[in-house]
Amino acid sequence: MTLPQRLGLTAPIIQAPMAGTSTPALAAAVCEAGGLGSVAVGALDPAGVRALVAEVRGRTARPFNVNLFVHRAPVADPEREAGWLDWLRSLFVEFGAEPPEALQAPYRSFVDDGEMLALLVELAPPVVSFHFGLPDAGAIAALRDKGVLLLATATNVEEARAIAAAGLDGVVAQGIEAGGHRGMFDPAAPDPQLGTLALTRLLAREALPVIAAGGIMDGAGIAAALDLGAVAAQLGTAFVLCPESAADEAYRAALAGPGAYATTLTPLVSGRPARALANRFTALGAELGERRVPDYPIAYHAGKALNEAAKARGEHGFGAQWAGQGAPLARAMPAGELVATLAAELAAARG
Known part of the structure; x- marks a missing residue:
């Protein structure tokens, strides 16, 4: 068969x-x-x-x-994770929120x-x-x-x-x-x-x-x-x-919309490479520099929190909009x- x-x-x-x-x-x-x-x-x-x-x-x-x-x-790295939250802090503030105090893997x-x-x-x-x-x-x-x-x-x-x-x-x-x-x-x-x-x-x-x-x-x-x-x-x-x-x-x-023609691979959202529609979150890759993204799925904790804060203020450019x-x-x-x-x-x- x-x-x-x-x-x-x-x-x-x-x-x-x-x-x-x-x-x-x-x-x-x-x-x-x-x-x-x-x-x-x-x-x-x-x-x-x-x-x-x-x-x-x-x-x-x-x-x-x-x-x-x-x-x-995932391998926890408190220093790297704290640095990641500091880097994202201004975005949380933009949407009237504070980043999580510490990051944890959201699932096993x-x-x-x-x-x-x-x-x-x-x-x-x-x-x-x-x-x-x-x-x-x-x-x-x-x-x-x-x-x-x-x-x-x-x-x-x-x-x-x-x-x-x-x-x-x-x-x-x-x-x-x-x-x-x-x-x-x-x-x-x-x-x-x-x-x-x-x-x-x-x-x-x-x-x-x-x-x-x-x-x-x-x-x-x-x-x-x-x-x-x-x-x-x-x-x-x-x-x-x-x-x-x-x-x-x-x-x-x-x-x-027209953004469907622009997909990009990014590790920023979750800590692993993933292909998504280009948006405000994926655009941060241009500013990443030497920063290391926290391990997958620890980074997802920050990504999900930022998306929720942005959505609460009517901004939808931080979602995990996966697309091929x-x-x-x-x-x-x-x-x-x-x-x-x-x-x-x-x-x-x-x-």
Whole structure:
């Protein structure tokens, strides 16, 4: 049985797990339309994950994906973090707020969360995917023993080979065009910044089925990925304007505007490189100088606090408005209609 068959796909389309943007309603609508819907739970506690999975299951009986962050534990550096807050202080003051007294990681990695593993083993969602790395062999075996299909993100060939060696079922080939966080296992290592098509073609020669991700927004893009050896395509930015997504009005307006042509990779928001629509926050990169961003996700504490302070004063230029390089192709329509449109465009592209 092929990976798309195991995923229950009638269209080779996976809705990317987008923390803060994907919802059970979005995931379920994609599933019901024949794709694979995803929810991102890396920033949630076990109680939140239990509720989220229950809601998805209440909306669809089809397979769906639960995505987890598997980053290395952050290294606290009080001096660096205090310097970061001092640098941002003038912006907080602009919006009538004070920065946090100290920074803390707002969530844990799956690597360090035995309670989350126990919950997922209990719930046994149809698909679990990993971003930023891999859990240990014991966690992988525990999920596999429950019949869970496992995927993980790779940004280069070495990461893909590690995913194959760990016994997973498929690899998400994340090109540099992709919106949101780069899935590199080690953010301090050199990043070859491979594009989606080149990476897909390289990984198609390896041992695992490949899901292409990054900059794909329509049926023609899906067809190109399939022609290069992918078995499916994962789209994130394409679903942000769907009414089922949790994107706020400012995010939707920015994505639908001329700024969609200007996405940029920045570590400023969270501490890891992520592709976003250019805004006031990303523009701070020009002033970064020799400053070191706090470790991921400790930096997110400052970023989230600054965004909340700015939003309270009507300024929306500090949000994490993640978007890929295909952002100008985004369309506002219900998720099920979008999946059907993508499938029709794919059929037309492939003749």
